[in-house]
Amino acid sequence: MNYMIKFIFIFVLLGQSLFGWGNTGHRIVGKVAETYLxxxxxDQIKKLMGHHDLSRMSYWADHIKSDPDWKHANDWHWCTxxxxxxxxxxxxxxxxxEKVREFIDTxxxxxxxxxxxxxxxxxxxHLVGDLHQPLHVGNGDDRGGNSVRLKWFGESTNLHSVWDxxxxxxxxxxxxxxxxxxxxxxxxxxxxxxxxxxxxxxIHESRDLRKQCYDYQKDDLKWEYxxxxxxxxxxxxxxxxVRLSGELNRIFK
Ligand SMILES: [Zn+2]
Numbered sequence: 001m002n003y004m005i006k007f008i009f010i011f012v013l014l015g016q017s018l019f020g021w022g023n024t025g026h027r028i029v030g031k032v033a034e035t036y037l038x039x040x041x042x043d044q045i046k047k048l049m050g051h052h053d054l055s056r057m058s059y060w061a062d063h064i065k066s067d068p069d070w071k072h073a074n075d076w077h078w079c080t081x082x083x084x085x086x087x088x089x090x091x092x093x094x095x096x097x098e099k100v101r102e103f104i105d106t107x108x109x110x111x112x113x114x115x116x117x118x119x120x121x122x123x124x125x126h127l128v129g130d131l132h133q134p135l136h137v138g139n140g141d142d143r144g145g146n147s148v149r150l151k152w153f154g155e156s157t158n159l160h161s162v163w164d165x166x167x168x169x170x171x172x173x174x175x176x177x178x179x180x181x182x183x184x185x186x187x188x189x190x191x192x193x194x195x196x197x198x199x200x201x202x203i204h205e206s207r208d209l210r211k212q213c214y215d216y217q218k219d220d221l222k223w224e225y226x227x228x229x230x231x232x233x234x235x236x237x238x239x240x241x242v243r244l245s246g247e248l249n250r251i252f253k
Contacts, residue, residue, distance in 0.1 A: 020061075020062055020077050020126070020129070020130040020133065020136065020164060021129055021130065021133050021164055021165070021168070021237075021240075022164050022165030022168060022169070023059045023062075023165075023175075024165065024168050024169065024174075024175045024178070025129065025133070025164065025165065025168050025237060026055075026058035026059040026062070026125075026126060026129050027055040027058055027059065027175035027176075027179075028055075028168075028175045028178050028179045028182070028237050028241065029058060029125075029128070029129035029132070029237060029240040029241045029244060030053070030054035030055030030056070030057065030058035030125060030129075030241070030244075031054070031055045031175060031176055031179035031241070032179050032182060032183060032237070032238060032240070032241020032242060032244075032245070033054050033125070033240075033241040033242070033244035033245040033248065034052065034053065034054045034055070034245075035179075035183060035241075035245070036191060036195065036241070036242060036245035036246075036249075037052065037054075037245050037248060037249060038249045038252075040249075040252060040253065041245075041248050041249050041251075041252035041253075044252040045121070045248070045252060048114065048117055048118060048121065049118060049121065054125050054244070055175060055176075055179075057121065057122045057125050058125050058126055058129065059126065060122045060126070061073070061076075061077070061122060061123050061126035061127070062077075062126070073123075075093075075094055075095050076094075076095050076096060076099040076123070076127065077094075077096060077126075077127065077130050077136065078094040078096055078130065078136045078137070078138060078144055079092055079093065079094035079095070079096045079097055079131075079136070079137055079138070079203065080092045080093045080094055080137070080138040080139065080140040080144075081137050081138075081139075081140075081203065081204070081207045082139055082140045082141075083139060083207070083211075085207075086200075086204065087200055087203050087204065092140070093138075093140065094138070096127055096130065096131055096136070097199060097200075097203060099123065099127060100124060100127050100128065100131070100199055101199070102120075103120035103121070103123050103124040103127070104120075104124065104247065104251060106120035107120050107121060107124070107251045107252075108251055124244075124247065124248075125244060128202075128240060128243055128244040128247060129240045129241075129244065131199075131202055131203060131206060131240075132202060132206065132236040132237070132239055132240035132243070133163055133164065133206070133236065134163065134206045134209040134210035134212070134213055134232070134236065135159065135160050135163050135206075135210055135213055136206060137203055137206035137207045137210065138210075139210070142159075143160070144160050145158060145159035145160035145162075145163065145210075145213065145214075146158050146159075146160040146161075148160070148214075149219075150162075150219035150220070150221060151219060151220040151221065152166045152220075152221050152222075153220075153221075153222055154220060159213060159214070162221060162225075163213060163233075167226055167229060167230075167233050168233070168237075170223075170226055178237075179241070182234055182237060182238045182241075183238070191242050194239055194242040194243055194246065195242055195243065195245060195246030195249065196246060197243055197246065202239065202243055205239075206236075209232060209236070212228075212229065212232055213229070215228070216228075
């Protein structure tokens, strides 16, 4: 009985990850990214990890949050940039930007150990996805929407969680179905351009786009909110995957 309660408790905790796309969102980003990897990047990732299925590695960084040994990493998944400001190191809260840069360095350095590189890769895959969730670049006032209590189809939750997973789960697509659907109208020129974008480009996009997440009248969000935000949600999932492929293709040349 005790074990059962523990199990349910852990399950509930995992389901309410504080920061980041839910498992499905991260898997979508991973699958899109893998589609646009160069052969060279795929080969090197396979050598490092045993396979190059990025969706399988994409949510590890959230799962370890329940491990006290990784508690210090909770602030790596987000950052804050108030409206009208640009990201500046040390000035804003959350370490996502510094960590993405650090993990890119670790992966490029010859003297990093294999284990260091494996951890860096799993975090990088995850964090590039997280930073495309507009509420991951918080305004500095409401913990990225976690403090904004509201309802989703009558069920109590918060705005951050709606963007992490509720909007995605609402469609009841598997991650691979969703990723394939996002890539249907593929525009190669656009993809190349996104792949070349820098980290600060997508941080500042999230800062500007998050305004739309707060645009609702009644705090019981339903299908209208979904249809108002579907395009933004899907653009960010697709961009997250494409930008991740760009980062990885540059690292594993
Ligand atoms: Zn996360």
